[in-house]
Amino acid sequence: MTVLDIRDLSVDFATESGALQALRKVSMSVPENRIVGVVGESGCGKSTLINAILGLLADNGEVTSGEILFEGTHDLTTLAGTAMRDLRGQKIATVFQDPMGALNPVLSVGRQMRDIQYRSNLSRREKDARSIEMLRKVRIPDAEQRLVQFPHEFSGGMKQRIAIAMALMMEPSLLIADEPTTALDATLEVTIIELLKELQQQIGCSVLFISHHLGVIAELCDEMIVMYAGEVVESGTTRDVFHNARHPYTRKLLACDPARLTHRARRLPTIPGTLPDLRNRPEGCVFQARCELADATCSRMPPDEEIAPGHLARCWHTEASVMIGAGA
Amino acid sequence: MLRYALKRLGLGIIIVSVAMMMLFAMVYVIPGDPASVALGPRATQEMVESLRARMGLDQPIWIQFARFYMSAFRGDLGTEVLSGRPVLTVVLEQLPFTLTLIAGAISWSVLLGIPLGCIAAVKRGGFVDRVIGVLSVAVIAVPSFVIAIYSLLIFAVALQWLPAIGAGEPGNVISQLRHLILPSLAVGLGWVGYIARIVRASMLETLEASHIRTARAFGLTDRRITYSYALRIAVLPTITLLGVGIGHMLSSSVFAEIVFARPGIGKLVYEAISVRNYPIVTGAVLVTTVFFVVVNVIADIVIGALDPRVRASFD
């Protein structure tokens, strides 16, 4: 069964200088009990995608087409406010990137963990017990004492573990992890990844894992999608995409991934050129301006070429693209 | 934290002493002789001179100041020459009236300002937001004594809804509350505007914070998010603002106390200046400046108590 199935999703933002298309015809799915990675540069639409799934698009954002099917039945784009809210935290949980800012600074950790259990009928004491249990699961020492503490009294890694504990507390069927390790240093990153993997198996949920760190994706994810300028340019199993990338953008991304070099770095080296102006998308392929294979064909919308079963690339030149990055 | 508070307090003491030195210098050059004013038209020259000596006015200014300062540290602000009552007593008798007035003003400004700021932030950009914005600026701009006189004219004289003068019958809380409404409104109305503006701004900032997004992602209700998670942070700047505001409210309470014939520190000083009752002037100004400085320190400490982040940075 598919936990999350997104079809042809487009999202526009109204700005002073006209409509900005943040997502265009995005399709992807997260199967049950699998970890799906999303990778792409900043501004590629990852955050918009998450917000669209969570129903937290800013005031000026609007879903112009497509649907987001959750557990096959609910279309999240049309769900009413309260129904959507009932899913959040309950069925769909999220861990955000910035552990420093993700917790409310003026409320104790215990209070915040208790608050998110507001739908349950447990007593206050039972809720706290559940919180302690979760904190133990994410390996926070002295969980009872720490419940009354405030976020600033925890280290960054601990905060992120608390965030994970909170996210998994209600045993959701989908966990969205939005770059949960980006702000942490390398050793912490490894422990968090391992923790996530372990808990995912324990609870048996699906994970949508967003990162621009290809190494993490490779290590953690079963499947992955590559986004560029609000479009999914390539998707497939992690193995397929890493070993047989066919979209020129994916190839370039892989080519300059520091993880393939000797040491890790936190920021992707840049690909020459800049993102297209999303208020004024080019006709056809969105990557053409930065693509060395671009030709007249590219001014028409490229198809989602199936390279292998389940491995798609949105490009006219999936054959020729194997040459890109080969020499790098 | 404690060290910080002590340091602030130390600086406060220095500021207060400089302020008092300046006040002494000013009072010293005020024309008019307190002794002859105090005694009235029937006094003989000898009486005036002996009273001057008793008031210490025949001493050079620095001796007067040193004397005042030494005894002030012991909590003795001298005695009023005519009635022989301790100045501190006279001032402290009046202080509660001004404090009640300021407390009333703060209640108005907080009870109206925070909800208005909140609503404006929640309805950002809408008609309600604009109206609240214009009103906030307007009440800030109009001087409090004009508000005092107009509210007296409308609610006390024309409509006769509320009493016009005094602080109410001693011991009768209802009567005292009734007497408090208009003066405290006059003092506090401008601060409704200030607070609405600052709460709106800081609410907007807070609603953008990532922990608010987290809270939403956990499905917390918008009401809880707005009024419990965000407001708790958004009201913090209000406390600093009020810390500063209390000084200004002390100022405008002079007008409110005069217009509504209310007892209080402002009126005490106003009357004391006009009859050259210097011990009262210096005593009352000392008490108010000390009060003002202490309030600011307290505001910082309160913020520390409410915002663990600030607390952490002091440790």
Added chain:
Amino acid sequence: MLRLAKIWRIVRRIVREPLGALGLGLVVLVVLSALFADVLASYPPTKLSPADRFAPASFQHLLGTDHIGRDLFSRVLYGGRIALSIALGATGASLVIGIMLGLIAGYGPRWLDNILLLVFDALKSFPTVILALTLVTITGPSLMSVVLVVVLVSVPGYARIIRTQTLVLKSAEHVMAARSMGAGSARILTVHILPNVIGPILILASMDIPVVVAIEAGLSFLGMGVRPPTPSWGSILNDGFANIRDSYWIVVAGGLPIILTTLGFTFLGETLRDLFDPRLKGRV
């Protein structure tokens, strides 16, 4: 010509904001009525006519008369002259002194800076009205006293801002360069620092104009402002307050111009600030 065009452009931008348009309108109204007070007023502002006292508004007396039969409309118009000239004069004087002290504190020796800061803080720790009362008692009520009060009240604020900016600029590259090329302190202050600090302070000062109007009116209300029979909005309020049971016209006539003027200047100032210096927006 270029200058005029520029001003016109600014005016157009102000007017586009509803608040700015309202503010500008009010300010223009107040300024014009003060400028042309002698043309608009149908009576001399000090002419007594005890027989006509407490007359309500009518065609003869647009705002009625006060307790000694003076025409309130005329007094309000002439009161505007007083209010505006004090506002401009006192703000100007505070600016000059504030800028000088701020430059001295920021650029001068450390000990002088410390002393000045202490004095500023001490001045700020007095409740404003009480400071004003004490001062006016010393100097006696007069136009100059009001100006003095305004200067003492607003100089610390201006000087502090200028001081901070000067401290920042003191170590800025172009100032260092000028100093290394042997420019004297006076030249550095006037050529390299002053032009860079004056913009924000001017906007702040323009926003202080309603405060000055309020101070003048407040002191005159307490009988400590300009000398009678010189008309002032505050003294009209005082006359009205003393006779509030006999005639509410006087209070209304004295209070309305204060309200309109402070609102006008505040609205205009807010709009100007938002247009030209969004950085200052956070300042309450």
Added chain:
Amino acid sequence: MSNIASTNLSRRTVLAGTGALGLASLIYPARRAQAAGSILKVRSYSDIQILDPAFRLAAPEGDITNVIFAGLVVATAGDKWGWRPMAVETIEQLDPLTISFKLRDGIGFTDGFGQMTAEDVKFSIERIADPKNESPYSGDWETLKEVEVKDKLSGLIHLKEAFAPLWTSTLPTPSSTILSKRAVTEAGGKLGVEPVAQSGPYLLKEWLPKQRTVLVRNPDWKYEQGGYDEIHIHPIEDEKTAELGYEAGDLDYTWTSVSSISRLKENPPADTTVVEKPSLAFVWFGMNKAVAPFDNPDVRRAVQYAVDRKAVVDAAYFGAASTSTGIIAPGLIGHREKNLYDYDPDKAREMIEAAGVSGQTVVLDILNKTERLTAAQVIQANLQDVGLNVEIKQNDSGTFWTLGSKDNEYHKKLQMVVQRFSMQPDPSWATEWFTSSQIGTWNWESFDSEEFDKLVVEGKIELDDAKRDVMYKKMQDLMEESGCYVFLTHEVAGVMYRNSVAAALKPNGEPVFAEFKPA
């Protein structure tokens, strides 16, 4: 974000609603004071600072000491100045230099200070009279020789010289109050604001500074009883404010401002009696002959002609007060029928021009009170009319009262002043400030006349009313002839009280608390 807009405010709304309701319940029309129990609420124009009769600062303190301490005699209410015995059973003038008295047997001091005796009388009166004690009221007993104690309750008051004001402005005032010798001595020679050894029909029960003073009936007082069980005295300086307070029901009796009298008479608050009382105080416009241009007698005379006194008084007192002929009010010995110089602007203009001062600017100092300012503004217009420019300088009381003092350099520059002195019902009270020895103290006009100085001394010891009448008229003629004075008015006092109160007022409207009764 869009969801926030629809945020349900209900709990807050309910809370706000409750708050608003609470607030609304505090708003209702002012209710008239109930004559509940038997409480009289009166206004006084200043709060008490000292409750020692010998050192009282203002009339409101005297009004209180008059009922909490027993005086030999006390002023009575009514349209004529009068007195009745209080602490004494009998008191009589045996000859111009001797007064005999006999105390009532049964007046006790509170706080265990025993019965009032003749020894206390001797102590109290000699205490005021002795210049060493620096009582501002020592002048009331200027010619006292001594008080002789004859037995426990009776004694003789001996004077060095006859003293005309004795029965008008000394005995029926707090200057005849008898305090407990032991209590005052124990208190260090002077009583403070908390009275000890009270002896009158009322006792001071509570004093809340700037709020109220509460007097209650003295259960031990056996003689004339006051009409109320409690008297609440509210200090409210400003008359207009007091009027608002009266209308709000906070007061049963108050003085009104002069400017409100005509309005209040036409349209009085419900159940209210408004009366006008002639005041004894005198207001004049003075010129300092020691300072140019008023060193020129012609300029002074010109100004006397230039001032339209009726217009000044009408404007300042809203038509409620009339012009005065001098400093001694109608009904008192020495009251003049008419002025010597009156409004004649043409003559004034001529004289100003002749003196060559036309177009000069002179400064008029006044106290910052509304009616003074109004008067000054009319004078300003009058003088403008004849060619003198006037600059009005308003002073707060602190500055004003020292303007003419020789300690103040300003007295050498003081040109013109509008002045008001209060007064007791004896003409000697009015004249003594204008002697040449008072120059630099209270004689700000630098008026000096040997004849006047002599008459002041003689007037006090002359006991024949008809002779005194002539003397005091002459003194005022001298003042006016000097050109230093333009007599303006004696003012008028407006008083209002509830119809449920039978107010007891002296001829000038001052209250006699002990005689107030429920109507």
